[in-house]
Amino acid sequence: MDALAASRPQMIATLDGFRDTLEDLGSGLGITDPVAGPVVLALK
Template identity: 65%
Template sequence: MTAMNIVRMKVKAGQEDAFLAAHEARRRDDFEGMKSFRIVKTGDRDYLVVGEWESMDALSVARPKMIATLDSFRETLEDLGGDLGVTEPRSGEVVFSI
């Protein structure tokens, strides 16, 4: 069953180009089982990173590589507060799609 991961991030002022460049260096083929990847700007320096996966298993297998990718641009992100750190991740199986 298709799975999604969605991660909320806020980029530090003046770091948006570096944040986007870190993602542009990646390719979907770098992550086995990834069907699509998008970055959505939702506000002033606010972003959602959205990945679509073949399954929760594929997402789980890719998680260490996703964390390593995050580590490559972590310094560009602001702490979100509320003990969240620099990301607010969510993932799960798709239960409805049109």
Template identity: 55%
Template sequence: MTAYNVVRFRVRPGQEKAFIEAHERAVLDAPGLRKAAIVATGDRRFCFVGEWDDMESIAGARPAMVAILDTFRPLLEDLGDGLGLTDPVSGLAVIEIRQGRAKAPA
């Protein structure tokens, strides 16, 4: 069943370009990764969104994702409220929407 992971980041002032370039250089060779994107969500705020075959694929890729995070960790600003530098979540898709139609995954 399709799984997703989402990680929120806030970049230090003036570091947006370096943050994007760090992701352009990154190689995530992870079995089960279907596609991923970095989404700009506001002033110095970004999210990583990954689509995966299953939760086991996300768990197996965590060491590689942390290694990539380590390459740009100094560019990040604390999110506050005890979150630290990242706010990661992941889970199984319960509904997928394609061309405006929602349906439960098979």
């Protein structure tokens, strides 16, 4: 959990890099609602 918390700034920076390309699908969830799902981009 500590490693996950420590990585949040980098995860947010990665998301900020393509946030403008995301589509709001409605339902009041917003664009960056945290949900579980398949990996769509593997960063190396």
